[in-house]
Amino acid sequence: MTHNLHLYNTLSRKKEKFVAINAPFVGMYVCGPTVYSDVHLGNCRTFMSFDLIYRYLKHLGYKVRYVRNITDAGHLEGDRDEGDDKFTKKAKLLQVEPMEIVQKYTVGFRDIMALFNTLPPSIEPTATGHIIEQQEIAKKIIENKFAYEVNGTVYFDVEKYSKTNNYGELTNRKLEDLLENTRELDGQDEKKGRLDFALWIKAKPEHLMQWPSPWGMGFPGWHIECSAMSTKYLGETFDIHGGGMDLQATHHTNEIAQNIAYCGKSPANYWMHTNMLTVNGARMSKSAGNSFLPLELFSGDHALLSKGYSPMTVRFFMMQTHYRSTLDFSDEALSGSEKAFNRLMDSYKTLQQLSASATSSENIPELKAKCYEAMDDDFNTPVLIAHLFEAVRIINSANDKKTQLTQADIDLLKTIYNDFIIDIMGLKVEEEGGKASEALEKVMQLVLDMRAKAKANKDFATSDEIRNKLTAAGIQVKDGKDGATWNL
């Protein structure tokens, strides 16, 4: 595998050259959604970022096993390790089965991700499908003396673990500081240490989701599902583990601790974290109530939006920002991206009908090298896009006969476009498609021919009338050197 891919590893806090444990195979685990309500845009950003990473690794020739879980159990409201989980709460509210909640939002999630043109993961395992595996890990951790049971609940012993391991390594925090800053819990606490977290939680009789276990009826803690499923499908140590930055301090820190307590091995070589989406500078989150639903974005049905934006526009918008930077969301920024994206894709169409010259005035191989350089530098899509706009300029100039491209140049440009725009960034031409558009194409050709005749006869009143009425109908006419073209 010859490439120069470097990626930022949260563990070392710097960019490192990517070396697969067992090339050409790569194991990648990404923490997926908790399906108790609609996915919001922030989730989508994370999964689009990892989709990009998945696509680029595949493009480089790796055989990637991409595992992304569906969390359909556990997840209590708050830190008390008590009360209803999110599914039970919602199910009671709507008077349905918790699994109906799970089904509804799992399907919704997949539909949205498909609209965003993300590839499905290789395996999409669910927490409820791996209750046994989670119990096995909890048992082993107890055996290894890093966990203890109190009244049917199993807790991980963080202080014990810290004696031989660096618990806060992922966030560079010291145990003393963590202890210092952790809130004192209400008196009835049964945990030994205030940093201890639950591997298995005792269920009250009224709980709708509960399973038998060596410790009585209960349900799994939040973190253990990822330990169980990543180990099962990718092994004790695999290549890349990813998720949103908000998972770094708690979820991933605990996941690493569980894995080490379980088998003595750290789960992943590279930890990758994607940054948050913000709205007016504040993090977009379900609990803050400032989130956008993807469908609101597509329809424009939101107080902060002047109009709707297509899924590909949104994807392009996100690709214009590096995955580790926060991305501030605004109507103005989206509208800028929409225009830029259309210009990029228009040039893609122009490229298909470019005619070759005998000589070349541009260095296309260098452009291609720059594109790889950008992607190899921790998946730097903003820089990649900057290079692609250089290609846009070249293509449009060639179309205007202002620069010359050989057939080899044109073929290479096609390769660059197909590789980087379509395959790697996962953008596609949004077509209305079908027979209707075929017919429209013919009708438009007819109309433009009639207008060309009027122009040839200097009947500008007629040609302008045709153009104006087409514009009013939402069709833009562009007069070029070799006749007119149009688009919606």
Add this chain to the structure above:
RNA sequence: GGUCCUGUGGCCGAGUGGCUAGGCUGAGCUCUGCAAAAGCUCCUACAGCGGUUCGAAUCCGCUCGGGACCUCCA
């Protein structure tokens, strides 16, 4: 309070110790019957104050903003 990130032109957003980011917007020009499209040019920014350096937006310190995590969240 603790840990950490961040502050770039009208807006979004990359980046490196010295050499053009890019996109959107705005202005001008070319082309065009006119317009649109396209191309070219311009608007030359790096929070503030010190320091290191031949040279810093890029390194260090301080100040002032913004944000994240420490509680469920991608």
